[in-house]
Every structure is written in structure tokens, then in C-alpha cells.
Amino acid sequence: MKTTEEILTLAREIAGAWDWTTEVTQPEPNRLDVLLRNPADLVAIVTALRVKRLGYLAAITGLDLGAGELEALYHFCAGEVVITLRVRLNGRETAVASLSELIPSAEPFERELREMYGVNIIGLPSPDYLYLPDDWPAGVYPMRQDFDPQVLSRKT
């Protein structure tokens, strides 16, 4: 079992390897926040975390920052440490690679992210909805800030 200090140092080292695309902060003593400037690096960083056996994927949080900007937060937990990989997605066309090949348990989290925020996850095996009903209108994402429940009552 690694101590909290060791985990934090190791995680900093890993994130530091992508110097030009990441920005590492420590908002709380047990949390490390890694902002990925280039979403394409996600799979590589996660692979590095896996190789070093650093934590498990606890959750993926979606955030709508407004003005069409989305964030996907990949939380990795190890002991009391939470390492958050923050992927920023701009514009209406949003795409991020799926982690489900690497971490099978990521699949339900990614499907939720796709359905609720409209993040295009590339490489997810199943195209079906997990949470939303089959007749849910296309292109409507309930957790986005501009979601208007009225669209559901309008019958197309």
C-alpha cells in the first residue's frame, strides 16, 4: 500500500510527462487536478496511471461550463487520494476517446456522459441508450444548461 505522499508524487510525475498539454494543481491536500489541454492525451495518461497501478476509475463527471463548453472529469481514487483528469471540450462537436477498452468499468459512466451531455465518445461498443427512453428526441441532452423540458412535451 502506497502512502498518500507517494501517490501524489507519482501522479505528479506521470502528469508532468505531458508537460505541454497538462496543468497540475492541488486544490485540496488529497486531491490532484490535472487539466488536459489536449483531449487526445487522455488515453495515454490513463494508460500511464494503469501501468503504475495508480488508483481505479471511481467516476466520470460531466460539467457544462456554459457557452457550449463542456468538461469531463475522470476521477481516479487511490487510498484517500483523488486524481481528477479534466478534459475540456469546446464547441458543439465534442469527441473524446473511450476508455472502455482499457477499463471495462468505464462503459456505464461513459454512456451516461454521452446521454446526459452529448459528449461523443469514440469507441463505445453499444450505441443504445442506457438511461434515456428509446423515444428520447435526438440531440437533446438533459444535463446541459440549455436543456428545455418543453421539447419533451412537443410531439414531433
Place this chain on the structure above:
Amino acid sequence: MSTVTSIAALLLFPSGLFLLLSGLAYEWADRKLLAQFQNRVGPRWFQPLADVVKLLAKEEVAPDGVNGRLFVALPIIALAGALTAALYVPLFGLAPAFSFPGDLIVTLYLLSMLTLCMGIAGANTLDRFSLVGATRALTQLFSYEAPFLLALLGPALVAESWQISEIAAYANGRYLLLTQPIGFLVAIIGLMGKLELPPFDAPEAETEIVAGALTEYSGRGLALFRLGKGVEMVVGLTLVAAFYLGGVANPFAFLLKTLVLLLVMVVMQALMTRLRIDQTVGMWWRYGALLVLAQWLITILFHAISQVHLMG
């Protein structure tokens, strides 16, 4: 026997209406006792009757894709089979209404009609739960049927008759339970399998396949199947009590002995976890059939020896 008494025997007592009601009474006793073992209150005394009356009054919905005539006919055939079987059995300590040499075999096959009808009823619908339930019901039928038959033929062997009334007369006062314990055990467990009581309720395991073969049945059909099951319980208990527990010569002995048997069955229901269908089949063929065959051989052997002694 005059025509009037014959018709009365068929429709009112001991077969017919009275038998239907006693089937419901035994069902209630089974449920109530089980509830007591499980620390519950259990149903009120008229609950099975109320259920049946309610079901009879309700609309019967025939789902799409079934053979309509078969759908209606099967519950009637099932109940008729069980009621006919009752005619050859010394119900309530009275002599059987009808009797002929070899009626034991006929009765046992009539008793299987219910399960067979339920299997066909399940296979008749398109419902997946019904189909799986039907497969299981028939699989289970083939597993317990032979051992159960052999177990009831054990007393027939020593009584040297295939006629229920004669076997019952022979067994009266003789507790064959003591000389053929394995046969008794197989008979009572086989009866539980026949009635699909826990732990042999895989064909209607509600947590897997809802109500099994009868999932699509409602209203009258369901009520008739349930009545059939109640009748079968009474007939089965009577047979086992008459053959193994020293006979049911009078109504009091009948009541006492069948209720003791019912109690044994309830205890087993309360104590055991439901068996998977493969476990049920495995248990019957690996243990049930072999043990009862061994019992048979021993019985035949002893019988032959005693015959030789008598002659010598």
C-alpha cells in the same frame, strides 16, 4: 349401486363438490402451517375459497397466438383428470366409489394429467416464461414420475394386488412405513414434486419465470388449475396415508393421518431452498429411483422367502 347414488357420489360426496372444497381446505392448511413455521400470520380460513370464487367471476383473457380451444379445454381436462382419479381412492375413509383390478395404475396416470395439461398449457402460449415453465414442469414430471410410481407399487407388491381397495384393505392396520421406509419417503417427496411445492417449485419459480406455465392464465382457467391442484393434494395424501400409514378405515383416521403427512410436507417446505431443475432431476434419478428400486428388490426377496416358508 343405484343411478341416483352414483350421480350423487360423482357430483357431491365424496367426489365432486365436497372434494373440491376439501382440496381448498387442505390448501389452506398447507399455507397456514407454512406461515406458522415462517413466523407469519398466514391466510384466513376462507382465503383459498375466496380466491377461487373471485377468479371464477373474472374475465379469462386468452392471449394472442394461442390455440383458443386448447386454451379453454386444458384446465377442464386437468381438473377432470384429478376428479376422476379421486373416484378410485378411499377418500375420507370411505370405500372407493368405483373399483376394478388394476385401478392403481389408472389412478396414477390420471394424477399426472394435471401436470401434463399444465405443460401443454404453457407450451400453447407464446409467453417465454410459460415456455420455460412448461419445459421445467415436464422435465420434473419425467424425473419424479417413475420413482413415485415405484414407491406406490411397493405396497401393491406385498398386497399382491393392483387394486387400490384391496391394497388399502391389506395395509389397514399394517404400518408399511416401517417395513418400506424408503418407499414412504420417496412417495411423500414425489407427491411434493407432483404438487410443485417448495423446494420443487422450479417450474413456477416466481423470481425467475413469474408464474411458470400458467403465467398467461387468468380467471376461470387459473381457478380450475388451482382447484385441480387442491384435489390432487387430497388424493395424493389419501393414497400415501392409505398405503403406508396403516390405512384410512374411518374418517377420523383419514383426517389424522393425512394431516400428519401434510405437516411433514410443510416442514420440508419450510426447511429447504428451492432446487434448480437440473438438481431436481439429478436428485430423483441418482437417489430417488435407485433407492426405491433397492427397496423393491428387498421387498420382493422377503416376500418370496415368506412365500416359501408358508408353503414349506
Place this chain on the structure above:
Amino acid sequence: MQTDTQRERFTIPIGPQHPALKEPGHFRFSVDGEIVTGATVRLGYAHRGLEKLAEKQNWVQNIYLFERVCGICSHTHATAYCLGVERLAGVIAPPRAQAIRTLVCELERIHSHLLWLGVSAHEAGFDTLFMYSWRDRETVMDLLEALTGNRVNYSVNVLGGVKVDVTEEIAQAIYKGLDFLEERTHHYLQVVSSDASFLQRARGVGVMTRQQAEVMGVVGPTARASGVTRDIRIEAPYAAYADFPPQVIVDERGDLEARFVVRLKELLESYRLVREILARLPEGELTVRMPRRIKSGETVSRVEAPRGELFYFLKSNGTDTPVRVHARTPTICNMTSVVRLAVGHQLADVPLILAGIDPCFSCNDR
């Protein structure tokens, strides 16, 4: 290419309404005879949009909202939420409040595990155990009612503390109730590890190796029954768990029997913890003052729910309403394992495998 000989797949739908499911979910199992060859799951039948609603309500209102994510582990949800908000605000609840939170957490775990025991026994077709365990569960429900006023949704937490206190009288009642439950739990432990008819349904069925458990990301008692030593109460102690550390219960076997044994042993551990908390309950205030507006920032709050790790992510922008509250419940982590473990098993084992993870669909859907 389609061939004529290709066998038509026979699928058995379980849910959204099915007697095996106490909550709505939809599984499709394709079967070959009695053997399951494939499984898929659809969720969302109990989706109430709580995370969206949380963005419209203030921090205090949201306690009551998140308490209603789940009817069984409601206190755990509220605790995770309150601890997170307190951390954002830079406030620490007084020690007595933390201890009472922990106490109710453990009582809730007792109630949840006993409930699970009954449900699982029923799925296995062992109704006698079901009836008895639910009868005994009433004991802890009564204790919770005496302590908090409610049988479920205890509403113990407020931001900055708790609103119920443990009196000497209630403490004595809890001691007495636990003595009874402890005796019963020992009995159940003996039943599930020695009853032959039960064991042929549970032993060696639904085996999940440690490696599988790690790959599938299962959490809580389900993971611990496969030898994964992970318990948030120990790894990242919250509330008063640093002062009252539990023992982690692990079983290496990974089958259904192990899941029964682990949960029952956790019950015994919870009884010990509750007694210890009652014996050394810190004196002092129950609440501290909380600001109405919460400082802007983000935080993560993790607690060990009865079903496993519960993960809350909170984001504030300095106003009296949150920007985002994300709850990741244990069931969603465990659900994948059901779909995978079911393949190759008998159809009759599926309900028990599903019950083995102690699924909570309404937690899962939120």
C-alpha cells in the same frame, strides 16, 4: 452472412416489471435451454433527474433531495453530501455530530444488510430465512425510529452537524436490540455456511475472482467477497471513522456464499462499532454555524454506503445554490458484473447473482 442454420435466439426479458426485481430495471437474457448465453441491461426506469433538480435548489434543500435518492441508504447519501458541502465551506462539524452521523451510518448498514439477506434468500427460494431476517430487521428499524423519528429517510443531517441527539435511554435500547441481533446474526451465519439445500444454490455459483472484480470495478461487500480489500471507511476515513475504525471483512472465494458470509460478518462488525461509539460518544455541541453561500470551488466526498463506495462531486460558484452535484452510486459499478457473471450460468441462478450485488436501481438511476 445469415445462414439458414443459424439458431434463433431465445431471449427472456426480466423487467421492467418482474417479481424478481423489487425495483424497475430491464435485463434481457438470451438462453440456450436453461443456460444463459448473453445478457444486456437497460436502466433509467427510476430516473428522477435529481442531479438536474439540484442545480435549481439551494444547498439546504438539496440535503432532503439527496436523502431521497435511495430509500435504504438515505443517510449515507445525506452524509456524503453534507460532508462535501462542509468541506467546501471550510467548516467542520463538531465531534459529537460526527459520531452520531457514524452511528446512524452503521445502524443503517445493519438495516440494509438484513434487508438484503431476506431479499437474497427469497431469490434463492428460501422463504423461511427471508421471513425471519425481515422480522429481525424490525428491531433495528424500531431503534432508528426511536432515535430519529423515522423508519427510513432519517433526516439526521443538517449542514454543519446533526439534529438528533442520543439520550441515555435510547442508548440502552440500542444495546439491548443489538444483543438480540447479534445472536440472530450468528445463527444466520451458521445457516448460510452449513445448510446443505441452501449451499447447493450458493456455493461455487457466480464466482468472481479477485482479478475479475478489479477489472469490472466492483465495489463494497461484493468486491470484498472476492478478496479486494477496499473499504472507504478505512482508506479515507470520514465523519468519525478515524476514531472508530472498523475491521475490513474479506473473503477470497468470490462466490455467492462468500457474499452472504461477508455481509453477515460486516453486520457483526457494525454491532461492535455501534457499541463502541455509544460507549465513547464525545460530549459537545451538535451543530456549528454554516454560511448560506458556499465558497466557490469543487470537492469530492466519498463514503462507504452499505452497497459500496459512494462518490459525490460538488461544485459551487459562491452562491447559495450548487453548480453541479454528481452522485456516483455503488450499484452502477456493480451492475456490469451481473451482466458478465450471468453468462454461462443457469437461468435459475440469475436472480441470485443479481441479488448478490445488492442492487439499488433507484440509487443507480437517481
